[in-house]
Amino acid sequence: MTSSLFSQPLRGIVPPMVTPLVDDELDKQGLDKLLRRLLESPVHGLFVLGTTGEGPSLSYRARRTLVDAVTSTVNGRKPVLVGVTDTSLSEAIDAARCAEAAGADAVVYAPPCYLPITQASLADGVRRLADQSPLPVMLYNMPALTKSWFEIDTVTKLIDEPNIVGLKDSSGDLEYFRRLLEVKTLRSSWTLMTGPEHLMAESVAMGGDGGVSGGANIYPRLFTELFDAADRGHEVSAATLQARLQVLGRLYAISPDRGISPIQGIKAALATLGICSAELCAPYRGLPACSLPVVAEVLRDLELLPPDGKTEAAALASTSTS
Structure with missing residues (x-):
C-alpha cells in the first residue's frame, strides 16, 4: 500500500526508460550501460515499461525480466515505477504484485x-487495481494511444483513494x-507530472511536479536543469535550456512512423552514443540506416558527440535499422 515515498509529491524528472533489445530479447549489457548513465545523473526516479519502454509490446516474460534487472541494479538508489497497463485487469494486478516482489x-x-x-x-x-495492488498506483493519461481519457470528474472521484497517488x-x-492542478489542491501529497517534453517547463511553472521525459534517456542533465530552472522561476535560464530541448526534439520527427517515431529517434541516438542497439520490439522497426547521419548531427549540435561523429557505436547504430 501507499509508501512514505508518496507522503508528498514525487517531484523532478523521471525518465521513462527505453528497453534495450537484441533479437527481441533483453539486452542486459545495454541495460547496464543505460542504468549507469541514469543513476549517475541527477534524475529523480525511473519509470520502466511505459510507452517509451515499449511496455505493451513486450512479452510478459521480458517485462518481468526487465523489472527484476532494473530493481536489482538500482537497489533503492532512486524510486522505480513500473508500468502495468494491460487490456486484462487481472494481468495488471498480477504485474503489480510482481513489481512489489521485485522491489x-x-x-x-x-x-x-x-x-x-x-x-x-x-x-x-482503477479502484479494484488500487485495492489489490501492494504498491501505490499512479494513473497515466495517454489518450492518443489508449483512445480514452481520465476525465476530470473521474480524477476528482479517485483522488481520495489512498493507494492512488x-x-x-x-x-x-x-x-x-x-484543471488537473485544481483537482490536485484537494490532496497535498498528490503527484502531477507531464509527458510531452516541450510542455514540461511550462507545466512546472503552472504548479506541476515535473516530467516523465523520454529524451532524458539521452540527455538527463538537460531535463533536470530545465526542471530546476522552471521550478525556481529562472525564466532566462529556462528559455536557454528550452531551446536546446527543441534541438533534441528533432530526433522525434525523423521517422514518418507516427506514434513510434520518438522511440525510434531515442533508441537511434542511444545506439549512436554506444549505449544500446536501436532495435525496437517486433513487429516494429528502428530507424533505417540512411537516417543515422541526421541523428548524429543532432547529437553533435547538443555537444553529446565529438565533431567527427566517431564513437564505438557504429555497429550498434546500424543494428536492425536497415
Whole structure:
C-alpha cells in the first residue's frame, strides 16, 4: 500500500526508460550501460515499461525480466515505477504484485486500449487495481494511444483513494492540465507530472511536479536543469535550456512512423552514443540506416558527440535499422 515515498509529491524528472533489445530479447549489457548513465545523473526516479519502454509490446516474460534487472541494479538508489497497463485487469494486478516482489516503489496504469470503456467502468477498474495492488498506483493519461481519457470528474472521484497517488498526463492539453492542478489542491501529497517534453517547463511553472521525459534517456542533465530552472522561476535560464530541448526534439520527427517515431529517434541516438542497439520490439522497426547521419548531427549540435561523429557505436547504430 501507499509508501512514505508518496507522503508528498514525487517531484523532478523521471525518465521513462527505453528497453534495450537484441533479437527481441533483453539486452542486459545495454541495460547496464543505460542504468549507469541514469543513476549517475541527477534524475529523480525511473519509470520502466511505459510507452517509451515499449511496455505493451513486450512479452510478459521480458517485462518481468526487465523489472527484476532494473530493481536489482538500482537497489533503492532512486524510486522505480513500473508500468502495468494491460487490456486484462487481472494481468495488471498480477504485474503489480510482481513489481512489489521485485522491489519496485509504485506502479503506473493507463486505460485499457482495445475495447471502448466508460468512465464508470474505468473508475471501477482503477479502484479494484488500487485495492489489490501492494504498491501505490499512479494513473497515466495517454489518450492518443489508449483512445480514452481520465476525465476530470473521474480524477476528482479517485483522488481520495489512498493507494492512488498521482497522475502522469501525456495529453498535451494544457487546459486539461490546468484543471488537473485544481483537482490536485484537494490532496497535498498528490503527484502531477507531464509527458510531452516541450510542455514540461511550462507545466512546472503552472504548479506541476515535473516530467516523465523520454529524451532524458539521452540527455538527463538537460531535463533536470530545465526542471530546476522552471521550478525556481529562472525564466532566462529556462528559455536557454528550452531551446536546446527543441534541438533534441528533432530526433522525434525523423521517422514518418507516427506514434513510434520518438522511440525510434531515442533508441537511434542511444545506439549512436554506444549505449544500446536501436532495435525496437517486433513487429516494429528502428530507424533505417540512411537516417543515422541526421541523428548524429543532432547529437553533435547538443555537444553529446565529438565533431567527427566517431564513437564505438557504429555497429550498434546500424543494428536492425536497415
